[in-house]
Amino acid sequence: MSFLGPLVAAALALAKPAPGAEPPPGFTGRCEPLPREFHEGLVGNGYREGCPVPLGELRLARITHRDFQGKVAEGQLVVHREICEEVVEIFRELFELGFPIEKMRPIHHYAGDDRKSAADNNTTAFHCRRSTGKPAEFSIHSFGLAIDVNPRQNPYLVNERVIPEEGRAFLDRQQARPGMIQRGDGAYRAFIGRGWRWGGDWKKTRDYQHFERQIRRITRKSDRGDLPGGASSPRSSP
Numbered sequence: 058m059s060f061l062g063p064l065v066a067a068a069l070a071l072a073k074p075a076p077g078a079e080p081p082p083g084f085t086g087r088c089e090p091l092p093r094e095f096h097e098g099l100v101g102n103g104y105r106e107g108c109p110v111p112l113g114e115l116r117l118a119r120i121t122h123r124d125f126q127g128k129v130a131e132g133q134l135v136v137h138r139e140i141c142e143e144v145v146e147i148f149r150e151l152f153e154l155g156f157p158i159e160k161m162r163p164i165h166h167y168a169g170d171d172r173k174s175a176a177d178n179n180t181t182a183f184h185c186r187r188s189t190g191k192p193a194e195f196s197i198h199s200f201g202l203a204i205d206v207n208p209r210q211n212p213y214l215v216n217e218r219v220i221p222e223e224g225r226a227f228l229d230r231q232q233a234r235p236g237m238i239q240r241g242d243g244a245y246r247a248f249i250g251r252g253w254r255w256g257g258d259w260k261k262t263r264d265y266q267h268f269e270r271q272i273r274r275i276t277r278k279s280d281r282g283d284l285p286g287g288a289s290s291p292r293s294s295p
């Protein structure tokens with residue numbers, strides 16, 4: 058037996074990831090059909106009959122991201138199938154920039170409650186609900202064509218309200234801090250360079266967390282008064 062034999066064997070053993078180990082530190086991202094448990098979870102918790110896009114048109118993007126401690130975690134975004142691969146590429150770019158994201162969980166983890174999701178600083182995409190600013194319309198999140206990124210670092214200002222309330226500490230948009238989006242920065246360009254629009258560029262309200270991608274003409278008008286509204290809407294039931 059050679060002298061190196063045991064050393065090589067030991068090195069190989071070290072290189073093998075232990076079962077249950079954290080994901081590798083590099084970026085991984087892929088699009089999958091929406092798993093059955095997501096269908097079941099979303100019905101009544103972010104999706105219901107009469108929503109403009111059927112669940113079959115949605116995809117699950119499994120994406121690794123860095124959190125605010127610099128650790129790599131897996132996140133999940135539910136988006137429209139037509140933009141899923143593009144979303145993976147955007148988040149690959151954010152990963153390579155070192156842009157931190159606290160968490161990415163589909164809206165049914167919050168029982169379809171946008172306020173709870175935002176207060177938990179959750180980054181989320183699909184959510185069939187009325188528009189926060191225009192209650193007679195579906196939010197573009199209803200089509201799986203919008204993503205809210207780090208709501209705490211990027212709050213929504215509407216009617217003199219700050220959503221989530223925890224975002225009040227981030228109202229000074231000139232003071233760059235991790236996880237914040239500023240016009241022209243790397244995270245902004247990752248979206249805008251691919252044809253997305255940013256809510257921070259809107260005139261009447263400022264929705265710093267919001268990016269949207271209009272892939273075609275969509276009809277947003279909704280007569281569905283029974284749909285839940287966005288984070289600023291008073292809830293009719295507890």
Ligand SMILES: [Zn+2]
Nearest residue numbers: 203204205267
């Ligand atoms: Zn949004």
